[in-house]
Amino acid sequence: MKHVLIALSICAPFFSNFSFSQDRAYVKSMIDSLCAPRYHGRGYVENGDSKAAEFIKRQIEELGIDQPVEFQPFELGVNTFDGAMELTVNGVTLAPGADYIIDPKSAGKKGEYEAIRFKPKWANNAEKLFSMVADGKFTGKVVVFDIAEENTDYATLIGDVYKNPLKAEAYIILTDKKLTWSVSRSVVSVPIFRVTKSDATKKIKIVKLAVDQFFKSKYNAVNVMATLPGTSDTIYSTMVFTAHLDHLGRMGADTYIAGANDNASGSAMLLDLYKYYLENRPEQEVIFIWFAGEEAGLVGSKYFVENSLIELSDIQFLMNLDLMGDAAQGITAVNGKVFDEHFAKLSSLNMELGLLEVVKPRGPAANSDHHPFYEMGVPCFFVYTMGDYKHYHDINDVPANLPLTKYDEVFELMVEFMRAGI
Numbered sequence: 001m002k003h004v005l006i007a008l009s010i011c012a013p014f015f016s017n018f019s020f021s022q023d024r025a026y027v028k029s030m031i032d033s034l035c036a037p038r039y040h041g042r043g044y045v046e047n048g049d050s051k052a053a054e055f056i057k058r059q060i061e062e063l064g065i066d067q068p069v070e071f072q073p074f075e076l077g078v079n080t081f082d083g084a085m086e087l088t089v090n091g092v093t094l095a096p097g098a099d100y101i102i103d104p105k106s107a108g109k110k111g112e113y114e115a116i117r118f119k120p121k122w123a124n125n126a127e128k129l130f131s132m133v134a135d136g137k138f139t140g141k142v143v144v145f146d147i148a149e150e151n152t153d154y155a156t157l158i159g160d161v162y163k164n165p166l167k168a169e170a171y172i173i174l175t176d177k178k179l180t181w182s183v184s185r186s187v188v189s190v191p192i193f194r195v196t197k198s199d200a201t202k203k204i205k206i207v208k209l210a211v212d213q214f215f216k217s218k219y220n221a222v223n224v225m226a227t228l229p230g231t232s233d234t235i236y237s238t239m240v241f242t243a244h245l246d247h248l249g250r251m252g253a254d255t256y257i258a259g260a261n262d263n264a265s266g267s268a269m270l271l272d273l274y275k276y277y278l279e280n281r282p283e284q285e286v287i288f289i290w291f292a293g294e295e296a297g298l299v300g301s302k303y304f305v306e307n308s309l310i311e312l313s314d315i316q317f318l319m320n321l322d323l324m325g326d327a328a329q330g331i332t333a334v335n336g337k338v339f340d341e342h343f344a345k346l347s348s349l350n351m352e353l354g355l356l357e358v359v360k361p362r363g364p365a366a367n368s369d370h371h372p373f374y375e376m377g378v379p380c381f382f383v384y385t386m387g388d389y390k391h392y393h394d395i396n397d398v399p400a401n402l403p404l405t406k407y408d409e410v411f412e413l414m415v416e417f418m419r420a421g422i
């Protein structure tokens with residue numbers, strides 16, 4: 001705790017000659033690169049995440065280093081879809097990502113099956129349903145659900161689908177909702193598809209599917225850390241910027257989820273911040289960490305706090321940046337309601353400098369990589385932008401759609417806030 005007390009007594013500006021001519025072309029090129037096919041959506045197929053980690057390391061080395069970039073490897077179990085991803089209903093081939101998503105917990109399978117539409121009344125008569133299952137009514141078939149998702153029975157049923165309660169070959173869940181994908185660290189025994197309702201899905205009779213799935217029980221991922229030593233020998237506290245480099249990866253061999261906003265944007269901003277601090281050396285040490293495994297459940301950041309490469313008590317403040325793509329309506333600071341002095345500083349700096357429309361506080365939330373640090377007592381914010389950009393965990397979260405509205409303003413606010421050094 002000693003270092004924290006020292007940190008609290010430091011409040012002078014760390015450096016002068018400020019300039020904020022942000023290099024927009026640099027940030028855009030970093031986002032484009034991180035979203036390129038060669039990084040496979042920075043997920044768990046073709047080691048896309050680790051290749052992105054190597055890319056980040058190379059960028060830092062090209063910008064210039066005082067200390068070697070550190071890699072922190074760790075393992076996780078993860079369900080992956082690295083080959084075939086085909087779903088055809090009544091002879092119409094649907095497009096992964098656009099027409100359907102595979103449930104992240106899904107098993108793989110290949111074959112052609114008769115479809116059976118599930119009737120809502122069956123869900124309300126457990127005894128009858130049980131005897132239907134016992135009689136093999138669903139055996140060898142693909143069960144299609146088309147019930148309003150608000151329906152409670154349906155919700156219960158969906159929860160149960162993971163256990164394959166109908167002893168079916170696969171499940172198709174028809175939906176009007178946006179398709180939002182994710183990553184799972186576990187696997188079930190059947191394939192489950194969420195399919196957007198369309199003319200093709202009206203009367204499904206025959207389903208042809210081919211899904212290659214592989215559960216990787218010991219997948220190797222890596223956190224990346226870069227350190228810029230401060231110019232002063234007497235300041236022991238560290239400011240830390242973090243962002244997750246990983247995303248959802250591939251949904252089959254031909255489709256990947258690029259994650260331009262989530263979180264190529266934050267990863268690129270971290271590189272941009274590194275570049276900035278390299279040219280505007282603060283007295284205080286600055287550390288930059290790109291975490292892997294965030295989308296799988298904050299795995300990389302949890303591993304980091306348990307096996308920290310730095311003294312957690314030396315962290316004066318940690319700023320986690322995720323979803324930096326559109327600050328048209330400002331930013332939200334998760335933990336803003338916890339660290340109210342810090343939040344007051346963030347808010348007043350924003351007003352003084354006339355940067356963003358809104359800087360909104362939130363309570364604690366385990367929704368990004370700041371949280372494991374927060375649980376260890378590290379003062380931190382998770383800042384995300386708010387705007388009209390709604391592409392989240394889907395195939396449309398690509399660089400061409402990302403507006404980067406008020407990117408420079410967010411960047412400036414982050415630097416000024418850290419410089420204020422509460």
Ligand SMILES: [Zn+2]
Pocket residue numbers: 244262263294322323368
């Ligand atoms: Zn994210």
